[in-house]
Amino acid sequence: MQKIKVLHIIKSLGRGGAEMLIPETIKFHDQSRFEFHVIYFLFWKDEMVNPIMEAGGKVSCFPSSNNIKLLQQFPKVINYCKEQRIDVIHCHLPWAGFLGRLVFFKTKIPTVYTEHNMQDRYHIITKTLNKFTYNLQSLALGVSDDVTKSINTFIKPKIPIETLLNGVNTNSFRRDPEAGRETRKKLSIPAGAIVFGNVAVFRFQKRLVEWLQEFKKIEEKNSSAYGIIVGFGPLEEEVATEVKRLNLEEKVSFPGLQTDVKPYFSAMDIFMMSSSFEGLPIALLEAMSMECAVVATDAGGIKEVIRNEEDGLICKVEEWTKLSVLCQVLINNPDKLSKFKKAARKRVVSNFSIRKMVDELEMIYEDLAAQPEGK
Incomplete structure (x- = not known):
């Protein structure tokens, strides 16, 4: 044939x-x-x-x-x-x-x-x-x-x-605890930290400046909170300026563009997205496949993936300042955090393979x- x-x-x-x-x-x-x-x-x-x-x-x-x-x-x-x-x-x-x-x-x-x-x-x-x-x-x-x-x-x-x-390739995107530990070590993140992450091109619709502002609120209440943002793009300078303004140089790591993002997903506990608009983000599906709990705005296709309180936690795009509050809910309730990690992978395997x-x-x-x- x-x-x-x-x-x-x-x-x-x-x-x-x-x-x-x-x-x-x-x-x-x-x-x-x-x-x-x-x-x-x-x-x-x-x-x-x-x-x-x-x-x-x-x-x-x-x-x-x-x-x-x-x-x-x-x-x-x-x-x-x-x-x-x-x-x-x-x-x-x-x-x-x-x-x-x-x-x-x-x-x-x-x-x-x-x-x-x-x-x-x-x-x-x-x-x-x-x-x-x-x-x-x-x-x-x-x-x-x-x-x-x-x-x-x-x-x-x-x-x-x-x-x-x-x-997403759910067979390939599987959480690797050892890779996660090595990545945290490489980025000088303590073993017991709770890690918030994002993987994105640094464009205005990703609202990474706002992401940092929400992370700062979390970090002020939780000294064990650390951040990882993987990627690069046209707003790198703006993001770097905000990191300095918020005094987060020691708390948020920027490993840059990475061909293999799996070790970074393995180091994250919560995948936080502050996007103003999206189609259906591949990074979100990858994070979910790797058992990262999701806290996000309901931009575009995100709300088609995440059923609030079932697969993760979401808020309206214009209410992005609630992201830190939703993250605090998971920090305060480790069982709920664990539940959403497992629910995220289950959702992707069942519907977005x-x-x-x-x-x-x-x-x-x-x-x-x-x-x-x-x-």
Whole structure:
């Protein structure tokens, strides 16, 4: 049987949620039936290149220094599709999506786009381009019901829109107590500390300054509280300034960008998210799979994952100052903390596994590949 050739198109291969899903899903796909290719453009963001190749994917970079030059690469992408006999294109994130729609317009290769964000959160240029180009593809997938609803509300497309929830490799993301102890030791965190964590790109929607402010309230009442924030991004300087202002240099560690975040999750007790908006964050699912209790705002898909008081504790986005209060509830009640750690993993294993996601993707790829050209 001839393999279905799927081409993923994405702007970069740094350590973002959408980027990390590509090697993780490729690992689980039936590679006797599917062949995977990946094209990216920002050559300096390449952390996921080796994991993709190790998983069995083929990676090509068409170097582009900005979004306009990225779009200008569409003739090269078309040639690649013809040379490799690509059957299905799968685009991720807006600018790769715009390019993919140009390719679809020219070639009619069935194209699916995964939407990771709410439409009203995009820049006006992105929203406008989305509105005028969304029908130039075969199918769009929202990573949460909220994301799917925002597509239908703001764009009202004529193409099919479905929800495909993000998943995580629950076999790989398992808590490792020894790795957790070693990580705490490396970061000079005492063995008996209660550790609060986050894994995020340092962008405004993650509200890491507010995260620090809430952590400060916790730390003032609990000398054993320590923090770990893994990642980097454009607001690093702002975050560093707030750390100094709050005098948290000795209490919050910043290990920077990490290809392997599992040792850090293993060191955390509570995964605290202060986000103002989200799609369905991969870091949240990873943390839950590794038995971190969750305290978070109900931004976007978070409220579809966390059932308050059952899988974790959540508050409204605008009530983020309650995060420290909710965390204090768990500090004061170790049994409840332990309960939510176990409940978090159970929730992900049951409803957000990568296996479930991949099974649904394979059906989508097969359906698209079987469509008459251009449908």
